[in-house]
Amino acid sequence: MSLVIEGIHTYYGLVHMLQGVSMEINAGELVGILGRNGAGKTTTIKSVMGLAPPKSGKVLLKGEDIAGMPPHIIAQKGISYVPASRGIFSTLSAFENLKIFEKKGARFDAEGVFNMFPRLNEMKGRHGSSLSGGEQQMLAIGRSLVTDPSVILLDEPSQGLAPQIVELVVEMLETLKAEGMAIVLVEQNLQLALDVSDRVYILDHGEVVFHGKGSQLNDDPELTAEYLGVSA
Ligand SMILES: Nc1ncnc2c1ncn2[C@@H]1O[C@H](COP(=O)(O)OP(=O)(O)OP(=O)(O)O)[C@@H](O)[C@H]1O
Ligand SMILES: [Mg+2]
Numbered sequence: 034m035s036l037v038i039e040g041i042h043t044y045y046g047l048v049h050m051l052q053g054v055s056m057e058i059n060a061g062e063l064v065g066i067l068g069r070n071g072a073g074k075t076t077t078i079k080s081v082m083g084l085a086p087p088k089s090g091k092v093l094l095k096g097e098d099i100a101g102m103p104p105h106i107i108a109q110k111g112i113s114y115v116p117a118s119r120g121i122f123s124t125l126s127a128f129e130n131l132k133i134f135e136k137k138g139a140r141f142d143a144e145g146v147f148n149m150f151p152r153l154n155e156m157k158g159r160h161g162s163s164l165s166g167g168e169q170q171m172l173a174i175g176r177s178l179v180t181d182p183s184v185i186l187l188d189e190p191s192q193g194l195a196p197q198i199v200e201l202v203v204e205m206l207e208t209l210k211a212e213g214m215a216i217v218l219v220e221q222n223l224q225l226a227l228d229v230s231d232r233v234y235i236l237d238h239g240e241v242v243f244h245g246k247g248s249q250l251n252d253d254p255e256l257t258a259e260y261l262g263v264s265a
Pocket of ligand 2: 074075076188
């Protein structure tokens with residue numbers, strides 16, 4: 034098991050946001066986290082990353098409890114976070130955006146990432162500021178690769194992207210999965226999440242209210258209506 038989240042409780046001040054959340058993600062697996070606005074999806078991945086450290090519970094990375102460690106240490110240990118804001122440096126080229134995050138001894142350097150993703154290669158010399166939202170998203174995913182992660186946490190990568198671009202992002206995720214990464218995908222787009230996820234968790238008010246295969250959700254319109262406000 035790559036990543037095991039065991040009964041974490043996370044607070045924002047006095048607000049008890051995550052109330053005993055548990056999840057498991059294997060290498061080579063893509064797990065979706067679904068839920069309405071404010072359900073605690075981003076908080077869950079921030080808790081793993083150390084950006085919203087849990088007050089109790091465990092976050093086990095290949096068996097080691099990393100809960101509460103600082104984010105840069107968690108990153109060094111092999112978890113990569115691609116925030117919804119993408120975080121591309123606008124004054125650097127796409128190549129430089131990858132280059133500055135390269136890690137010695139990583140399986141992929143910037144060139145390796147460009148070789149694997151031809152679409153990224155096309156934008157290699159362009160500045161971050163001249164990339165579209167979709168291109169920035171692809172670059173942000175590529176950038177996470179050069180840090181040599183075993184686990185990638187993605188927060189709503191499809192947000193605001195045209196359908197053809199979402200397709201390209203999905204292709205990237207499938208490639209990473211085939212490379213043996215464990216991928217956690219926070220997603221509001223239910224159909225997308227069901228298409229790419231091996232398993233999904235639904236969060237509601239900081240608790241896991243469903244865990245299972247996406248196909249079970251397709252078969253249960255009441256569940257999706259109750260917790261996602263949509264029909265699958
Ligand atoms: N830094 C913070 N301080 C206080 N409250 C916060 C903070 N970050 C998030 N919250 C609150 O915690 C709740 C859960 O937020 P979270 O970002 O995890 O939701 P989410 O499921 O990712 O929602 P969305 O779909 O809108 O991204 C929300 O009510 C939010 O307002
Ligand atoms: Mg969020």
